[in-house]
Amino acid sequence: MKPPKFSYHRPGNYAEALDLLDQYGEDAKIMSGGQSLIPILNMRLSTPKHIIDLSRIDDLKGIRQEGNMIVIGGMTRHVEVENSDLIKKKCPLLFEAIRWVGHTQIRNRGTVGGSIAHADPSAELPCVLTALRGEIVIVSKEEEITVSPEEFFLSFLLTSLEPDQLIKEVRFPIIHESCGYAFEEVARRHGDFALVEAAAVIDVDETGRISEALIALGGANAVPFIPEEVERFLIGKKPDETILKEAAVMQLDDLDPEGDIHGSGEYRRHLSGILLEKALCRAADRAMEGVEI
Amino acid sequence: MSKYVGQNVKRKEDYRLLTGTGIFVADIRLDNMAEAAILRSTYAHAKIKNIDISKAKEYEGVIDVVIASDLEGKVKPFTEFVEFTLPSNLEQEIKPTIKRNPEPMLAKDKVTFVGQAIAIVVANNRYLAEDAVALIKVEYEPLPVLTDPYEAKKEAAPVIHAELNNNIQSHFEVKVGNIESAFRQADYTIKTQLKTPRVSGNPLETRGVVAEYEERSSQLQVWSSTQVPYMVRSYISKLVNLVEDNIRVVAPDVGGGFGPKCAVYPEEIVIPYLAMKHKRPVKWIEDRLEHMQSTRHSRDQVHDVEVAFKSDGTILALKDHFLLDNGAHNSFALCCAYNSAAHLRGMYKIPNYNIVGEIVLTNKTPNVPYRGAGRPEAVFVMDRLIYMIADKLNVDPIEVSRKNFIQPEEMPYETDLFYRDGTHMVLENGDYPEGLKQALNIVGYEQFRQEQIEERTKGRYIGIGVSSYIEGTGIGPHEGAVVRVDSSGHILAYVGSSPHGQSHETTLSQICADEFGVSPDQVTVKAGDTSLLPYGVGTFASRGAVTAGSAVQVASKRLREKFLAIAGEMLEVAPNDLEMKEGKVYPKALPSKFVTLREIALAAKPGPRSKVPEGMEPGASVTHYFIPPSVTFSSGFHVAIVEVDKQTGFVTILKYVVIHDCGRVLNPMVVDGQIQGGVAQGIGGALYEEIIYDENGQLVTGTYMDYLIPTAMEVPVVEMGHQEFLSPRNPIGVKGVGEGGAICPPASIANAVCDAMKPLNIKINSVPISPNRLRDLIQLAEAQ
Amino acid sequence: MSVFSIGMNVNADRIEQQNVVSVALNVNGEKMERQIEPRLLLSDFLRDDLGLTGTHVGCEHGVCGACTILVNGESVRSCLMLAVQADGCEIKTVESLSSKDGSLNTIQQAFANNHALQCGFCTPGFLMSIESYMKNNSKQPSDEEIKECISGNLCRCTGYSNIISAIKEAYSSKNSQ
Numbered sequence A: 001m002k003p004p005k006f007s008y009h010r011p012g013n014y015a016e017a018l019d020l021l022d023q024y025g026e027d028a029k030i031m032s033g034g035q036s037l038i039p040i041l042n043m044r045l046s047t048p049k050h051i052i053d054l055s056r057i058d059d060l061k062g063i064r065q066e067g068n069m070i071v072i073g074g075m076t077r078h079v080e081v082e083n084s085d086l087i088k089k090k091c092p093l094l095f096e097a098i099r100w101v102g103h104t105q106i107r108n109r110g111t112v113g114g115s116i117a118h119a120d121p122s123a124e125l126p127c128v129l130t131a132l133r134g135e136i137v138i139v140s141k142e143e144e145i146t147v148s149p150e151e152f153f154l155s156f157l158l159t160s161l162e163p164d165q166l167i168k169e170v171r172f173p174i175i176h177e178s179c180g181y182a183f184e185e186v187a188r189r190h191g192d193f194a195l196v197e198a199a200a201v202i203d204v205d206e207t208g209r210i211s212e213a214l215i216a217l218g219g220a221n222a223v224p225f226i227p228e229e230v231e232r233f234l235i236g237k238k239p240d241e242t243i244l245k246e247a248a249v250m251q252l253d254d255l256d257p258e259g260d261i262h263g264s265g266e267y268r269r270h271l272s273g274i275l276l277e278k279a280l281c282r283a284a285d286r287a288m289e290g291v292e293i
Numbered sequence B: 001m002s003k004y005v006g007q008n009v010k011r012k013e014d015y016r017l018l019t020g021t022g023i024f025v026a027d028i029r030l031d032n033m034a035e036a037a038i039l040r041s042t043y044a045h046a047k048i049k050n051i052d053i054s055k056a057k058e059y060e061g062v063i064d065v066v067i068a069s070d071l072e073g074k075v076k077p078f079t080e081f082v083e084f085t086l087p088s089n090l091e092q093e094i095k096p097t098i099k100r101n102p103e104p105m106l107a108k109d110k111v112t113f114v115g116q117a118i119a120i121v122v123a124n125n126r127y128l129a130e131d132a133v134a135l136i137k138v139e140y141e142p143l144p145v146l147t148d149p150y151e152a153k154k155e156a157a158p159v160i161h162a163e164l165n166n167n168i169q170s171h172f173e174v175k176v177g178n179i180e181s182a183f184r185q186a187d188y189t190i191k192t193q194l195k196t197p198r199v200s201g202n203p204l205e206t207r208g209v210v211a212e213y214e215e216r217s218s219q220l221q222v223w224s225s226t227q228v229p230y231m232v233r234s235y236i237s238k239l240v241n242l243v244e245d246n247i248r249v250v251a252p253d254v255g256g257g258f259g260p261k262c263a264v265y266p267e268e269i270v271i272p273y274l275a276m277k278h279k280r281p282v283k284w285i286e287d288r289l290e291h292m293q294s295t296r297h298s299r300d301q302v303h304d305v306e307v308a309f310k311s312d313g314t315i316l317a318l319k320d321h322f323l324l325d326n327g328a329h330n331s332f333a334l335c336c337a338y339n340s341a342a343h344l345r346g347m348y349k350i351p352n353y354n355i356v357g358e359i360v361l362t363n364k365t366p367n368v369p370y371r372g373a374g375r376p377e378a379v380f381v382m383d384r385l386i387y388m389i390a391d392k393l394n395v396d397p398i399e400v401s402r403k404n405f406i407q408p409e410e411m412p413y414e415t416d417l418f419y420r421d422g423t424h425m426v427l428e429n430g431d432y433p434e435g436l437k438q439a440l441n442i443v444g445y446e447q448f449r450q451e452q453i454e455e456r457t458k459g460r461y462i463g464i465g466v467s468s469y470i471e472g473t474g475i476g477p478h479e480g481a482v483v484r485v486d487s488s489g490h491i492l493a494y495v496g497s498s499p500h501g502q503s504h505e506t507t508l509s510q511i512c513a514d515e516f517g518v519s520p521d522q523v524t525v526k527a528g529d530t531s532l533l534p535y536g537v538g539t540f541a542s543r544g545a546v547t548a549g550s551a552v553q554v555a556s557k558r559l560r561e562k563f564l565a566i567a568g569e570m571l572e573v574a575p576n577d578l579e580m581k582e583g584k585v586y587p588k589a590l591p592s593k594f595v596t597l598r599e600i601a602l603a604a605k606p607g608p609r610s611k612v613p614e615g616m617e618p619g620a621s622v623t624h625y626f627i628p629p630s631v632t633f634s635s636g637f638h639v640a641i642v643e644v645d646k647q648t649g650f651v652t653i654l655k656y657v658v659i660h661d662c663g664r665v666l667n668p669m670v671v672d673g674q675i676q677g678g679v680a681q682g683i684g685g686a687l688y689e690e691i692i693y694d695e696n697g698q699l700v701t702g703t704y705m706d707y708l709i710p711t712a713m714e715v716p717v718v719e720m721g722h723q724e725f726l727s728p729r730n731p732i733g734v735k736g737v738g739e740g741g742a743i744c745p746p747a748s749i750a751n752a753v754c755d756a757m758k759p760l761n762i763k764i765n766s767v768p769i770s771p772n773r774l775r776d777l778i779q780l781a782e783a784q
Numbered sequence C: 001m002s003v004f005s006i007g008m009n010v011n012a013d014r015i016e017q018q019n020v021v022s023v024a025l026n027v028n029g030e031k032m033e034r035q036i037e038p039r040l041l042l043s044d045f046l047r048d049d050l051g052l053t054g055t056h057v058g059c060e061h062g063v064c065g066a067c068t069i070l071v072n073g074e075s076v077r078s079c080l081m082l083a084v085q086a087d088g089c090e091i092k093t094v095e096s097l098s099s100k101d102g103s104l105n106t107i108q109q110a111f112a113n114n115h116a117l118q119c120g121f122c123t124p125g126f127l128m129s130i131e132s133y134m135k136n137n138s139k140q141p142s143d144e145e146i147k148e149c150i151s152g153n154l155c156r157c158t159g160y161s162n163i164i165s166a167i168k169e170a171y172s173s174k175n176s177q
């Protein structure tokens, strides 16, 4: 289990990285934290001729607020998200989810850009980004574009990224302080990729009716899934248990999970309903905390 | 006089392992060392039409590429492991069919499982060797693949090894009493199928071999991560045709074994051969992907079983026909299969018993014995049956157990079977009802039953499951020890067994230290090296403490006696009037007039200054081979309390209790550690671990992302209690403890889950109880 | 265009052929510079090039944790890092834990006291994970937190309970100092 031969490039800035991508594109692989890429190399499942290591590009690192967005540079490590007060305050859903990513040792190296680019259907960050209707900023030598998760995630481990593009940053919309939120997940063992996960944000108006609902399910489809009907259904309803229960299972038939040895498609669909219910209940509870009716 | 035996003496092994200065095989570095990588079959069953190694041979840094034809006339194929063949009286008793099924070193004309070695590349380093492996082209012609033993058994099934005529490699039957008439007398019978899947022992250190040949003295030095260095030496000698004494096999620090390292593997023969061929040290370290595919798996038994019992719960008879899917080869005769047959009735008195075992070959990795070796499978059958009987009679399963226990006054208990070592299987002692009582006290059984009812009304499902085992431990044929005192007065004990986590350096030094009346610090134990003693067996089958421990004890005692005799000459006092303590020997009456062990050791040398009494051989050393009369029977109870999430099917272990009897406890801390570790592996088998092949014989669980070894989050702290029935079958009274922890968890946890879901009457007939499977069972039951 | 490594400007065409890069790093307090192949894993670099074989390799795909070391004080899998990525970093391995006179540090001693190792193959990885955890968390952790802290390390021998006891002991002896 040793990586195949490759040439190694470590651009010191952004422009160099884009030049390298432009030049080697098809034959190159970007490396951020390497926590997904290096196992793949060690197993020789991929044999790129060039590795372009983004770790020395400072422009790609950091967490900042821009208007109503939290902007996280692609090369920002999971551990930095975990330790960020800004994330804790402004993006509590992400804060809750990030601890589910692997183990400390993985989060100390793995990056936000890498997680999004790797597009594992069970990964936490794509699910959270999708729920929040975030954005992915992609650059190439030619252009910089901003895409939605729906445009970006195409299928299992497949994204819209072209060989000459890289993820510059990922933008998570800030949710209003009054919102309730919850991230729920089950995995076979602690630290494993999720069987299924659910992310939910709920806001209620002064009468205690749901005014906003943002939801995504991970692991239940080849890409993170937004149950739009559920979201619409919830608007204007009082978040009592019966309603949330009903909502949670409304769109299960629209899911088409892949089965594997850890859980059949049918089982994952079943779990989706349970986890969504839990997430909705917890988010609603949090949303109701500030409301006096 | 035991001052150290029975104490929590801290481990001598720890310092090096904590500071990173231990030496595992992969840590060995030699000048000019080359490294090997292996091309393994990607097909489960296929003809090899052609192997093109030309590109690989030309690749930079490549020294050699060998395939099967290169070994012809140089390295013989394996024979079966004679160490595991049956003793003749057992053979006569059960008249088994066992077909010879030796394995090729490298696949030649055909491959029979994914992961089988086809070619070995030797290069300047592992990176280059792997590059070259990728350049080898094998042309396969796929053959029909067998992954189901029932299919493989069918007459029309394709035959994996033509010379065997069919895929049933072994067959045997064991009969006790009169099964037919007992079934006629029964009030009830239950017929069911129970399955223990294929798992992998997965020591955290993979296998590995380093070999160096020294031409000057024709010495072949081999380091291997093995549990059985003597067996490795013997097969190298036989198969590469070398003088056995010119081979030294060392098992350095070994990172866990659990059974998979208890076989001799092709690499352990071919890598030394290549080191000789190239006059260059060669190293091969298995990677985890290779380990999952090619290191032997275990378990994989399906039992079709029928039990007959009376309305009061008395079991009258048990009839079982089981298949052991051994993968593509079996080199271990009836080892696990017969263990299952011998242990299936466990602690229960079942006078009429009939079991047929068949070892069937399929296109999977071959099996070896793994921690428990046939007992976890048997216990899963028996203890699930106890719960099923209880269900049928609508009584607490504890009552069924109690009804059928062998009673303490019936000890020693004749089982009417032969054990695998050819002796009558007689349980020497123990008090099973008391053991169960102790376990139930710790968990608070009655209280739990109360709580369970209350919680159920709140929609919370908790359950309790009990399982018990007996285990024949400390199997022979022998183990030896040399105990000697060197010229500096330091005591050395060399043993033939070979530890990999069992703390031999500590526990054996405790035994020796007590004999000499010194501290264990004054004793150095060496093991895992064929140059230490002429014969040795190894560490497996919970045999280390029993066999090596007894050998050390007897050798120490004899050397002590000899030293007293020499001291007697030196001090001109009768040996009986002498005392040995703290490295000194002195007259009981006059402690100030002493000689030291060092002085006695010097006086033991031959020559004019020798003080060795007449008629005694000079020398400060005694060798003793302990030959156990038969195995000793350890026993124990496991109780699991679990909670089931009815919606998701997830099982959480809330409490786990073990009561066990391993005879004399040499070092409680070490014994408890063995049990806790065994339970963790058992929990893996109960809830997480399974080797899965798809219908094409491709290994689906080929990485640590798919093969789920429990982490700290999944393993509870086990609460333990002890029974201490000293075994009369060895001088120290010990029984083996290495495997016990791993035997019961699949049964105890399955029972607990069924107990939790009692309102739905769920039957768990196989493990692991994955959330998906359990949820399916729940759903099915709810639909009814 | 500067493509890689401190003080070394190599143009992209030459990179195609070159298969040696240089790394400068600090390992267990010692500064060093080495020429290596870019594909060399950090675990192999430590073990083979520097002879620091205390760092063990159990899976080479990031799951078992046996290869855990500290990079700039944080625990990472050395099998999931290229050696070249450690350029400019401060590395600590198990060999750095005991003091010069050979005495064990608090957590090593607690492991010995609590029989927290059997075969010892997993041990260096655990020690390094715990070392970094204890540096970052001075407060005595709960049982759940302790389990979480070691959940990225597999042990096939001990069943973890004694490792948990060892961590508790290490915290109490640290706090009583």
Ligand SMILES: Cc1cc2nc3c(=O)[nH]c(=O)nc-3n(C[C@H](O)[C@H](O)[C@H](O)COP(=O)(O)OP(=O)(O)OC[C@H]3O[C@@H](n4cnc5c(N)ncnc54)[C@H](O)[C@@H]3O)c2cc1C
Pocket: A029, A030, A031, A032, A033, A034, A035, A036, A037, A038, A039, A054, A074, A075, A100, A101, A102, A103, A106, A109, A110, A111, A112, A113, A114, A115, A116, A117, A118, A120, A122, A123, A124, A125, A161, A165, A166, A167, A168, A191, A192, A193, A194, C061, C062, C063
């Ligand atoms: C044992 C283990 C457990 C894990 N458990 C989880 C888990 O539970 N949840 C989870 O989400 N993840 C898990 N991971 C994966 C981990 O989070 C990865 O770090 C992450 O998915 C990828 O991030 P990375 O920075 O390491 O990416 P890399 O490994 O460097 O790259 C991954 C892929 O993305 C591409 N890429 C990287 N950065 C960019 C960029 N900026 N622009 C374009 N393409 C890019 C690479 O070319 C590569 O194809 C686990 C990993 C391991 C080893």
Ligand code: FES
Pocket: C056, C057, C058, C059, C060, C061, C062, C063, C064, C065, C066, C067, C068, C077, C078, C079, C080
């Ligand atoms: S060897 Fe690095 S995690 Fe297993």
Ligand code: FES
Pocket: B204, B255, B256, B501, C116, C117, C118, C119, C120, C121, C122, C123, C154, C155, C156, C157, C158
């Ligand atoms: S002590 Fe052997 S793997 Fe942990």
